[in-house]
Amino acid sequence: MADSSAMSPTGKRARPALPPWPASGAPRQAAATADRLLESAHALLYERAGSDVPVAEICAHAAANVAMVKYCFGNKDGLFDALLERIVSVLVADVERLDRQDLPPDEKLARHLRAVVRNYVRFPYLNRLLNQRLLSGHDEAVERLSRSFALPMRRWYASVLAEGQEAGTFREVDPTFFFFSVLGAAEYMFSARRWMERAFEEQIDEELLERFTGHLTQLVLTGIQPGTSTASAP
Amino acid sequence: MADSSAMSPTGKRARPALPPWPASGAPRQAAATADRLLESAHALLYERAGSDVPVAEICAHAAANVAMVKYCFGNKDGLFDALLERIVSVLVADVERLDRQDLPPDEKLARHLRAVVRNYVRFPYLNRLLNQRLLSGHDEAVERLSRSFALPMRRWYASVLAEGQEAGTFREVDPTFFFFSVLGAAEYMFSARRWMERAFEEQIDEELLERFTGHLTQLVLTGIQPGTSTASAP
Structure with missing residues (x-):
């Protein structure tokens, strides 16, 4: 990722090589098509960076024959749900791996924030797809994403925040609010990236991502330091 | 807004009375239908809290006759663009009014953050509509929203941040990153509100909004305090 031109997830310039797709181990023969469909959905959504992709193109x-979507996933929603499940399982596994390392809580959070920013580069369509499924009214999809992503993430935030509070590094912070405000602070630059390009005339390249990661880390880690409550906070 | 049951923008329970729609002064006779169409779009989008609304229903x-949409706005996109323009002009006017008050910069930001949270309650569909227009590929819509919202907001953040830095209240903060991270931290709880309800089993009511505003204000105002840089920030 040293070449900054390869980092623009903006869809405006020639696309860089696709980041590696997380494999699901050695698929059985029957699952190979399903895996190829997921990989293609990923490739095309990455290319479009947020716009919808017709199932025929995938x-x-x-x-693959269009009937295979029905056979493997039920329908297009099922295919996108499976794609989301694959991605969030990668994100949650990252957090679990980080948690097993012997690091102080602020260093764990700093590394996690860096990974969150990088994941919006790897999966620039993640948030749009997530929000689409959350707003779809399909309770079952919401439940599944709650179990596979929201609950484990909030649980991890709660444990890191408690660890830091015990160590005196952090003040008391609500882990549910932390979940929303930290992920929101990280994702909005990506979901509103057109403003970055058109209003502020900046490109999301390697240099900008480094500066943004620094900004986010400092905002969040300073923001939860103990004993620095402000007069204005209720 | 004292009644907490009236605050749930979740679409799950009986809807409270619609918050007042910002009027555009006294419309000319010819503009009355346009205004009624905008008000209806607002009412129905508010009711659906994020899902799409067919133009026939509006x-x-x-x-109004369906042909009036074409006559007044060109098409449905034009109607939604006009709705967005109306809303962001209210938000920017709020910021300008706040700016004219003789308040220290941290107090200005604290009041602004409170207003941002409240605006996601008043206009629960705002972010979905904004992102839809940003991702639509219509450069003209992006340009217009840049001029009417992104640029004035970033300019205001730059001026408040500079004021606070001069007063020694704030450290140096990139206003562009501040724009994205602060608005993102405020909006994600609303765009992913299904997780609040289904995963975390909380309702977005008056009490929760107060706690969230407190959390956000403390995170941001502490996060930009000077002289508290952390070892982990690059």
Whole structure:
């Protein structure tokens, strides 16, 4: 990722090589098509960085018959749900790996924030797809994403925040609010990236991502330091 | 807003009375239908809290002929653009009014953050509509929203941050990153509100909004205090 031109997830310039797709181990013969469909959905959503992709294009890209979507996933929503499940399982595994390391809580959070920013580069369509599924009214999809992503993430934030509070590094912070405000602070630059380009005339390249990670880390880690409550906070 | 049951922008329970729609002064006779269409779009989007609303329903609600959408706004996108313009002009006017008050910069920011949270309650569909227009590929819509919202907001953040830095209240903060991280930290709880309800089993009511405003204010105002840089920030 040293080449800054390869980092622009803006869809405006020639696309860089696609970041590696997280494999699901050695798929059985029957699951190979499903895996190819997921990989194609990822590739095309990455390319479009947020716009919708017709199921026919995904099938053409995967060299799969359209009927295979129905066979493997029920329908397009099912395919996108499976894609989301794959991605969030990667994110949660990252957090679990980080948690097993012997690091102070502020260092754990700093590394996590860096990874969150990087994941919006790896999966620039993640938030749009997530919000689409959350707003879809399909309770089952919401439940599944709650179990596989929201609950484990909030649980991890709660444990890191408690650890830091015990160590005297952090003040008391509500882990639910922390979940929303930290992920929101990280994602909005990506979901509103057109403003970055058109209003502020900046490109989301390697240099900008480094500066943004620094900004986010300092805002959050300073923001939860103990004994610095402000007069204005209720 | 003392009644907490009236605050749930979740679409799950009986809807409270619609918050007042910002009027555009005394419309000319010819503009009355346009205004009614905008008000109906607002009412129906508020009711659905994020889901799409067909143009036929907006017209039925406004007791307007479908042809009036074409006459007044060109098409549905034009209607939604006009709705967005109306809302962001209210938000920017709020900031300008706040700016004219003789308040220290941290107090200005604290009041602004409170208003941002309240605006996601008044306009629960705002972010979905904004992001939809930003991702639509219509450069003209992006340009207009840049001029009417992103640029004035960033300019105001830059001026308040500079004022606070001069007064020694704030450290140096990038106003562009501040724009994205602060608005993102405020909005994500609303755009992912299904997680609040289904995963974390909380309702977005008056009491929760007060706690969230406190959390956000403390995170941001502490986060930009000077002389508290952390070892982990690059």
